[in-house]
Amino acid sequence: MSAADAAVAARARAGRRPSAVAAWFRLLRSELGLVFRRRRNQALLAVLVVLPVTLGIVLRLSSPRGGDGGPNSSLLDQLAGNGIFLAFLALTILLTLVLPLVVAVVAGDSVAGEAGSGTIRYLLAVPAGRTRLLSVKYTAVVVFGLAACIVVVGAALAAGAALFPVGPVTLLSGTTVPLSEGLLRVLFITLYVAAGMAALGAIGVAVSTLTEHSIGAIATVLVIAVASEVADNVPQISAAHPYLPTHWWLSFDALLRSPIDTTTLLHGLLSFGVYAVIFLSLAWARLTTADITS
């Protein structure tokens, strides 16, 4: 066999080069496999099933009319008449800590985890490409955040349907819409909350590029989220509230009014988008210039 034949044969054995898009999705599949097969992440998703169901049971056992003037009182009042409201209640409650925690864990671990274990040097020597790796990592974080929201809403809808009556939905503005439209609004709310989580995920990925210690990155992201929520409740700095990363998370109730308060929703989505762009740029600037010595 001549050298040229050997080269041809070697190339044939190596197979043909896939398209850039196909190769990107292959790496994304691999990344999603890692994220979703990780025991810790599965446990987090399990918690997101358990909490809405527990919430439903607790509210069913206590008087659903217990809400008297609290921020969720209108949602609580509605729940007695319609199980679908358990989804909104669950989102509202889990958005204060649990959902941000879940996103912080996956986002904070995304780059720092690979740096800490040294696997990042093997990926980069392949070469996976730093920008490409970052895009795949962030996409996986977004997908996991969306999955977390879907799990919460799915569990809450199932528990709500089992524990409470289900029927046409009376919105917060007083109008009643058919159940199908109510469910469509639930879908949009899920996507809106997932967009908020995607913005937090961008912050998490950026923090994750700064360290080799995923626990540190996770804690930092969580501190950022909680600090923002606290600041959002300090009236003295109300001028700064709209610029806080968590400020627009609960604005999903705009979708529970008729007509839908699109201005608020668009403000929220704009805020999420700006946060995502800023922090992804920071993450990119950091990862593409960093010395990988772990």
Place this chain on the structure above:
Amino acid sequence: MSTDTEVATGDPAATAGAPGAAVTTSGLSKRYRGGQLAVDGIDMVVPAGSVYGFLGPNGSGKTTTIRMLVGLIHPTSGSLELLGTAMPGGAVRVLPRVGSLIEGPAFYPQLSGQANLARVDAADRTADPATARARIGSALERVGLLHAAGKRYRAYSLGMKQRLAIAASLLRPRELVILDEPTNGLDPQGTREVRGLIRSIAAGGVTVLVSSHLLAEVEQICTDVGVMRTGQLVFQGTLEALRARGARRIRIRTALAGKAAEVLGTLGLADVKEAAGEVSAQLGERAPEEVCRELVLADIPVAGLDTPRPSLEDLFVELTGEGFDVGG
């Protein structure tokens, strides 16, 4: 399976066609953020098709150099080319043709060996997913890990981990394979197997750059060596050139060692050493027969005479300094 076992060997035509060197660096330096000058202006040339032993004691800058070669860290100054392509600019084009093991194995503990290789392969945008299974299987077979393919990495022994890292560098046909201390933590048996593996990689026409802090470990397989000491390349060349560097000594067996030492001294030979029934000195420019004649003229009974060369290990120690001479 017979064709599959050849999957990970190089593309001989491509290697032979590349003129000159697989790796060249010029004035390559790296100062870490801590202010540490880890690599200090090295001009490295790894000839295509060679097995290049990259030697040096702990902390001499081998891993730092290798990190720059594969684009993990950015040189502070100087330039480098891999397979004729400037790095790190050409990383995307050239690195798929380069396999590497950098500073020990690092994989996902919860995944099996096979799944870990699949992960590495998925990161390679030029790898064909259709052939991934076969390529992973043959890479595992080459390093003798096929039996443990489904075992979790967490449960691998150190030697198995090391082999898995080598397998990762053999997932595709390569033109250059860079192995940073591939025998680290291996038993003598494992060390020998890795040596055999390196030989088989090189036999396919692939250039191999293998780092080690032990010359003895790579001496039998290297054609070329580069020796690092505190960030500098203090020797580079063929193994023969390294051997030839060794200063020849003359050693005389005689009953009158003391008198013989005096004669050697008057002849101007350096480093005269006297032992019971034996005396030796550096030969320098003198011919051994000349020294012998002088000894006989001085009535010294010469029972034996030879001119040994120092062992490579001695030369290596001489180049790199003895003991824990950790750079920085």
